[in-house]
Amino acid sequence: MKNAPATYWFSLKPYVYPVVKDTNVLLLNTRDMNAIISNNDPTVSGLIRELLIPAAFGVVEISEESETYRKEKAFIEKVCSHHMGTLSMAAKSMERPVVLTPYHYRMHSVTKGEIRKSGNNLTLFIDNECSLDCTLCPVYFRQFKCCNKQGDTSFMDTRLIRDILEDVSKYESFIINVCGGDITLHPDIEDIVAMLKASPVKSRYHVYYKNLDSNTKKMLDPKDTVVIVDFPMDKKLSINPGDGYTFNFVIKNREELEACRQCVKVLGIEMFYISIVDTGNYTGFLKENIFLLQDDFSCGAASLPYRERIRIVNNHYFYRTFVLPNGDVCGSPEGSPVANLYRNPISFVKDSINNFHTSLWDKSRDNAICSNCIFHYICPLLSRYDFSEPFFELKIENHGT
Secondary structure, three states, X not given: OXXXXXXXXXXXXXXXXXXXXXXXXXXXXXXXXXEXXXXXXXXXXXXXXXXXXXXXXXXXXXXXXOHHHHHHHHHHHHHHHOOOEEEEEOOOOOOOOOOOOHHHEOOOOOOHHHHOOOOOEEEEEOEOOOOOOOOOHHHHHOOOOOOOOOOOOOEOOHHHHHHHHHHHOOOOOOEEEEEOOOHHHOOOHHHHHHHHHHOOOEEEEEEXXXXXXXXXXXXXXXXXXXXXXXXXXXXXXXXXXXXXXXXXXXXXXXXXXXXXXXXHHHHOOOOEEEEEOOOOOOHHHHHHHOOOOHHHHHOOHHHOOHHHHHHHOOOOOOOOEEXXXXXXXXXXXXXXXXXXXXXXXXXXXXXXXXXXHHHHXXXXXXXXXXXXXXXXXXXXXXXXXXXXXXXXXXXXXXXXX
């Protein structure tokens, strides 16, 4: 009796940076700066493109009888022999591997000149009222666009929102992010949604999945809504894959990454990104997926082009502006207010926020937790993980030493 053909899982190593242009492929090993290049091979480019589909989680399943395997066996073996990829036997009893690629992260990737331009990304926290009592709410809020219920109950005045819309509508490609609390608890939420819908400014609502009830679904356009999901999930996602929602999966460790992969697979989710959150407890996972340590620099990661270096470290808050329900304007969620829209003229607010971002851009690693590291002058730009006064105690051994 003939044995069934073998099936394999093929993946790239997390430190390999892949680039696909038409039928050309570049695989760059950021540890030793060696590269594998494939030109004018549609099968190879198709293989890597499939691997980079977010829902694939960095892994492609290949049968030894498939045309891809027959044509590209030599390429796959070359990638593996250069320690840039892994080909493992797939079995039903084995857990499918998960590999985070650079394309899973939500990153602010711009050129140096563009960072100096005026910001075009504004986040309005229209209220801080919420019936939930999530333990990690303050942690999430400081690390990505998320709901927050800290402080005295407050609701942003719709007249202020109208004034903001009138002011920013003259700028091209402006985005307004809307967060809560639970935004549906704002007494004028229907008027706010209608106002934003009528504006030429693009708006995006960030809603925690437990607050996404039937009324919220009717009110918000799925294509303008980011659903925030963390793990373990204690409420079923009642969403159809074809609705058009974008998902922000909050990941703290490898187990949650696997749960995320299963969620994407079971629900057939296509549009999503991942926010890796630092709670101070999962140091190994952060080291593997966020930090560039000395080993990475000894192998030349710092020689990556500027655009690619900035993609490696998340610079979430460069030229982002945050307005709290009480009118306070901040350059980052964890920072102190630089102005207040209820008390200060708009010209003062703009000057203050621009000065804040300029100082953030100019901040050197001399003031960061890695100031004693011999690589701190060649390291990529500062991220929120690197400030000398982090949001909570950092427990990253050997980071910056």
